[in-house]
Amino acid sequence: MKHYFPKYCEKFRCIANLCPDSCCRDWDVVVDDTSFDFYNTVKGEFGDRLRSLMTIDEDGDRIFIRQGEKCPFWNSDMLCDIYINLGENHLCHTCKEFPRITQDYTVFCEHTLSFACPEAARLMLESDFDTGFATDIPQDLQTDYSTTEMNFLLSARKRTFEILSDCKMSLSERLCRLLAFNERVQNMLDDEIFDITAMPTDEYKKQSCGDASFIFDLHKSLDIMSKDWLCELEATADFAKNNTLSSRFDRPLTAYLDYYVRRYYLSAIDSFNVISTIKRMVCAYIVTAYELERLENPTQAEVVKILQGYSKEVEHSYENGELLEDEFIFNPLFSTDNLIGIL
Known part of the structure; x- marks a missing residue:
């Protein structure tokens, strides 16, 4: 399969707490099944916190429960507690990929940013x-x-x-x-x-x-x-x-x-x-x-x-x-x- 990337895709890096309008605010974060299964294995206080802050919304999606219109894991330093405690590989799919967009047309894929x-x-x-x-x-x-x-x-x-x-x-x-x-x-x-x-x-x-x-x-x-x-x-x-x-x-x-x-x-x-x-x-x-x-x-x-x-x-x-x-x-x-x- 052939993949097409505009050059700006290669340049993108999340600027984390320097972002003027973080994606950790305002939006619901959907937790995919793979991440959910892993979060259920996390032990200790952080594991308990993870499990207590997930719910099913009216559309049937599993999401993190927002607190004050922001993700509950977005801390006072405007950094992600999941990233800090579990590492980038264990962010849910939404957080790991955004703002990257992949459009799959079976025999070729085009990539862009949101x-x-x-x-x-x-x-x-x-x-x-x-x-x-x-x-x-x-x-x-x-x-x-x-x-x-x-x-x-x-x-x-x-x-x-x-x-x-x-x-x-x-x-x-x-x-x-x-x-x-x-x-x-x-x-x-x-x-x-x-x-x-x-x-x-x-x-x-x-x-x-x-x-x-x-x-x-x-x-x-x-x-x-x-x-x-x-x-x-x-x-x-x-x-x-x-x-x-x-x-x-x-x-x-x-x-x-x-x-x-x-x-x-x-x-x-x-x-x-x-x-x-x-x-x-x-x-x-x-x-x-x-x-x-x-x-x-x-x-x-x-x-x-x-x-x-x-x-x-x-x-x-x-x-x-x-x-x-x-x-x-x-x-x-x-x-x-x-x-x-x-x-």
Whole structure:
């Protein structure tokens, strides 16, 4: 099996207690079966503590019981007691792997990092465009999906990357082209036309369609962990009513949207839905670009915080993902033409 790694994956190291927004806070930590079995063998006071601080949540997952919205093993020095007492090898799978993301497509794997981690976000924002991704696979491989369809998606994704990285255009224009191109790709998927030689164009027509308030309204309805983030969202929504976007932040926003393509585009091999990835990118762009504009001259650390915060609040919730998908499918405000109109 071939593995694809962007260069920033090799550079990542957890910065532990120096992290400005630790993954030991706010989120539930799911304890995998292997770790659970080992924790049941740990003797002494620490073993008793381990076992007393696990429970089953409403989804049926075994988790650590949060204390004050943080992992109970995240100590006052902002370090992990499990790591200290048992070593890195006995962290549960979630803690050992995050923010590393592995996407297994049977005959190849692609690796990336989650933007919800501040250090990973910093590395991705500081990296140049990276070609560490698959572009085609042999047709005769044994897979549980159509290799013809996968090669069609890989070709469409390659073109998507090319449009996104074309800095001769503003990012808003690139997003218009991405919407138009991938709407046509979606139509080909729907009709089961997987002809790479007939790859559609990215030409589009634009008709002004009002403001982006409906995008902010959708985000306000999501499952939000942080009250501070919700307050920022509401302030940004008000700001967006009377202000327009510049291209000052196109570079970091392009890096962020590149991550979206890497992480979500090929999910269409199962969902047969490629346009939703682009619509998620447009939503992320609108919210974060206006937030950056509102700050006028944000530092690099503030840019990282805004993009990382959006990823943490919006991406890492199945409920949020399902709500976004439903709106993209059933709400006409999120039609491709309407989204092109507000960009």
